[in-house]
Amino acid sequence: MTLPPVRRIMVGVGLVLASALALSACSTAPISSPSGSTSTTATVAASVALGASGDLGNGWKPDHALALQYATGFSVDFYQDDIALIAINEGDATKRYILVPESVDTPKGIASDITVLRQPLASIYDASTPSVSMFAALDALDVISYGPQEADAWHIPAIKAQMTSGKMAYPGKYSAPDYEMLVKDKPDLALENSMILQAPEVREKLESLGVPVLMERFSYENHPLGRVEWIKLLGLLSGKLGKAEEVFADQIAKFEAVSDLGATGKTVVFFYINSNGGVTAWKASDYFSQMITMAGGDYGFTETGDDPAAATVKLEMEQFYALVKDADYIIYNGALGQPPTQLSQFTDLNPLLKDFQATQTGQVWTTTKVYYQDSADLATMMTDIRAMLTWSDGADDQLKFLRRLS
Amino acid sequence: MRGADSAVGLATTSLIDASLDVGDRRTRRHVACFILLGLALIVLIGLNVAVGSVAIPLTDLPGLLFGGDxxxxxxxxxWSIRLPRLVAALVLGGGLALSGFLLQTFFNNPIAGPFVLGISSGAKLMVSILMVLVAGAGHSVNSAAMIAAAFVGALASMGLVMVLASKVESMAMxxxxxVMIGYICSAITDFIITFASDASIANLHNWSMGSFSGTSWANVQIMTPVMLVASVLVFFLAKPIGAYQLGEHYAHNMGVNIRLFRVALVLLSSLLAACVTAFAGPVSFVGIAVPHLIRWLFRTAKPLIVIPACFLGGAVFCLGCDLIARTAFAPTEINLSSVTAVFGAPIVIIIMLRRRRRA
Structure with missing residues (x-):
């Protein structure tokens, strides 16, 4: 049977539409549990792919592996002479790097997929904001020659000082860096975040210019401490693994101290209102939402949205109103755009916000700008959340990561 | 009688002389304009090789280019950063201007551009699917996949237009x-974006503003033959295009197979635009502004002149705009389409106003 020409066109257009809808539907598999037990596609791939990372290709067997408690996105195996094999889960594939100490020759006969990094990595182009904060926590900022933002954009004093002194330069946006600047004083390594997945030509160009690229995957870690544990990898790269283990142990201790304080039974919501008045809420599976729960709060949003990999979900206003109206605490994401500094500015965002219980009881808080930059000190973030949940008149409400609106 | 004959003869001779004079003047103008464009091209190639965020002494350049170091x-x-980018700007800019000229001629519409037939929307749709649904979900994609997705999207839009071109008689239709195909593609893209993360939206926006950044020699090896072959084929169509400019009936009477000609024109212009979109993303205003600028500069619409001139003009325009995009606020690079629009839009307005005043 042949269709008339116009109908054939209509069928063609329909097929294109249907394919797009089907493709988008494929990405909307629901998450059964939005809590800490959430397992995203990326994490499943990590554990599968990283299983075979220890084979160096030349018959060598690893002496031991770096002990990891929470992080699932990378692994490190150690061989003779302190040679380390780093495996990074990149979703469908595992990218491997061999880190060779300065005084040791690169082993012969290693597998061709392994990128060789020779210590010391004295110059790193770090295009990932949270990882720079980790280098700062390690007192290893001197290895970062190029950072991801200009000096004015930083809210961490040590990093800002590093940039204003000229020791760290800004080479342009990650999606179109100034390659000439990068080639002039060629870094030993480029550290990118997962946004580079959508600009693959940048990675290819850097590699073609002789700059090895390593992609960090903090944002794919399910547990907040999984994010922080990446500091061990950065410690290894900067020659400060011991310090990294100390910092991480300190973070765990602080986390446990807050977790042990128990539940408060208070509901907390975390969202942002964009310039169009749309509401973006952070899912219960996001690391910050999980820290609210760990700090004793009861996270108010259970929506999983259509994309399991996304940390946020867009809420329709009626649904938002129903979910937030009776919440005990509101945390507004002040890291994005121009955040409100007073309660009246917050209610100006939408008149409905005046009806909310948290607004009427003065329990509206905003995150500070440092919230999205400092990934090395999540324990303090959790301590701040606990301080918010137990706040009473007269107590400090101008914390490192949270500010109360009045 | 003899006196009258000689007067007519004199008048005819002076008319012929005058027309030869006009012809000579036109030829001289065309030659001068080609020389001007050629010089501009050489100067801009030189500037694009010599200028960048890293200062390289001019005296070192010959050695770097020809010295074997x-x-x-x-x-x-x-060799790895400036030259492949320069060639991409030259070749893709030329092809984009040519594509605009073809569509302005074909539709007899001064604001028709390479993307009027939904080419960029189709490309953006496929890139958004790859970027949001594949890369956004944490899967690895390489630049070849991005280029292929953009090209497939552009060709799919083009295919739909081709089907319509063979069915619809009216150019306006x-x-x-x-435009409708463009709207459908944009609507699906917006639908996908609704569920995309902020990072995916930012990356898609960056892509849709066009850039020659990151061009490699491997990219150049693919784009150059495609663009050059398509451009040469356009040049071979110069005569039928010239006949078509005088009206469809005239072209038909001159033996032009209108249906085949229409298909060839849409195919070539779309192929040129699709190739640009695949390698650099949608670059705005080059396809609209440069053909106007060239017709104004050369004072002619003759395809034999305008086709090579458009290619040269597009190359010059893109080389200049890309130089500004990468150096004006270095190390931050400005979106290419922002620069082309800033320079392209006023050109179109000025030329339109001048033409209207003259009319």
């Missing part, structure tokens, strides 16, 4: 069909 940083900057 392969190890130095300066050589790598020139074909433009409407192209």
């Amino acid at each position: 392969t190890g130095s940083t300066a050589t790598q900057i020139v 074909l433009i409407v069909a192209g």
